[in-house]
Amino acid sequence: MSDPASTRSDTFGPDLAEVFGPSQSDGGPDLVQLLTPEGERVHHPEFDHDFSAEELRGLYRDMVLTRRIDVEATALQRHGELGIWAQLLGQEAAQIGAGRALRPQDYVFPTYREHGVAYCKGVDPLRLLGLFRGVDQGGWDPNENNFGLYTIVIGAQTLHATGYAMGMQRDGVVGTGDPDRDSAVIAHFGDGASSQGDVNEAFIFAASYNAPVVFFCQNNQWAISEPIERQTRIPLYQRALGFGFPGIRVDGNDVLATYAVTKAALQRAREGNGPSFVEAYTYRMGAHTTTDDPTRYRLNDELEHxxxxxxxERLKVYLRRNGLVDQEFFDDLDAEAKELGHHLREGCKALPDPKPLDQFGYVFSEMTDEIAAQRDEFAAYLASFEGSTTGGGH
Incomplete structure (x- = not known):
């Protein structure tokens, strides 16, 4: 992998070698951390939380089960049961920390990778599989769990989130002082999406209208095959200042710090103090999706690092070292994870095969002449194959 700084020909702005130097590779000096990679508990003057033993065990359980969802779904795709799967391996802390910081009335606008957040909001992970199997476009009711449908269009959900947050302001559920009423929105996106126009437009509107939205960026270092240092000349969280709201970088592999930072940002939004940008500095240990081969563009040494x-593992070390768990806890969790895996495998195989013509019924609430014509043309095409069994809907 070439050093992007060596390709610089201009002399304006910070040198990329300085911006993305050794300290930056570990998040830089501004990284908020409460649990080191070695499992040592540290404290932060602004963002901290007194976690109970029960809370710590719960966060560990959430991450283990979320990883099991990811592992099972990946295996199902490899066995031909899913068309594709967006992996989250390595990003469990970023998602569980953010997901558990939410209140029931808060609303989530996800990308297509927020399986851990969906789990926190009570969405049955089997429903996620329907989308990746092609059975539906998301089989859950967004209003039932305050968790929006997965967004495939990169960055579009940030605009949706900002508009929804502005609607909350007009509904009078922001800044009332009632903790059971005051609400906020969180929009999830990746480092690659931060380069999209939609995301930057969402920043402008959110700042202009002081919208109660938290922009939560999981910086996993790779926008598919494009490294972060090719996307920006400054750390992502520093971009927020240019739009007029605070940005903070948190160790996205530290579930405790992610929880504490996201909780503070959401509370700031609920109180009517406007948007925030949280950059969860993490790493995608797997592939971008199951169609991707990361060995073609990144070094194995980086993955090992x-x-x-x-x-x-870091939370497991902390729990063991401080006597907060016993072997029975791990045995019970392992049994729960196996049961979850069984639920996903059997449930996925029981899902109906996608019917090609059904897709035309999901475009508009009422069928238009144009869509009907497209449907009929496609139906005729399918019927042209003698002995075809793929013309679903007939």
């Missing part, structure tokens, strides 16, 4: 920061 980040494996030492595994979010699950």
């Amino acid at each position: 980040w494996k030492l920061k595994d979010p699950i």
Whole structure:
């Protein structure tokens, strides 16, 4: 992998070698951290939380089960049961920390990778599989769990989130002082999406209208095959200042710090103090999706470096070292994870095969002449194959 700084020909702005130097590779000096990769508990003057033993065990359980969802779904795709799967391996702390910081009335606008957040909001992970199997476009009711449908269009959900947050202001559920009423929105996106126009437009509107939205960026270092240092000349969290709201970088492999930072940002939004930008500095240990081969564009040494920061292992070390768990806890959790895996495998195989013509019924609430014509043309095409069994809907 070439050094992007060596390709610079201009002399304006910060040198990329300085911006993305050794300290930056570990998040830089501004990184908020409460649990080191070695499992040592540290404290932060602004962002901290007194976690109970029960809370710590719960966060560990959430991350283990979320990883099991990811592992099972990946295996199902490899066996031909899913068309594709967007992996989250290595990003469990970023998602569980953010997901558990939410209140029931808060609303989430996800990308297509927020499986851990969906789990926190009570969405049955089997429903996620329907989308990736092609059975539906998301089989859950967004209003039932305050968790929006997965967004495939990169960055579009940030605009949706900002508009929804502005609607909350007009509904009078922001800044009332009632903790059961005051609400906020969180929009999830990746480092690659931060380069999209939609995301930057969302920043402008959110700042202009002081919208109660938290922009939560999981910076996993790779926008598919494009490294972060090719996307920006400054750390992502510093961009927020240019739009007029605060940005903070948190160790996205530290579930404790992610929880504390996201909780503070959401509360700031609920109180009517406007948007915030949280950059969860993490790493995608797997592939972008199951169609991707990361060995073609990144070095194995980099992956090994980040494996030492595994979010699950660091909390496991802390729990063991401080006598907060026993072997029975791990045995019970292992049994629960196996049951979850069985639920996903059997449930996925029981899902109906996608019917090609059904897709035309999901475009508009009422069928238009144009869509009907497209449907009929496609139906005729399918019927042209003698002995075809793929013309679903007939």
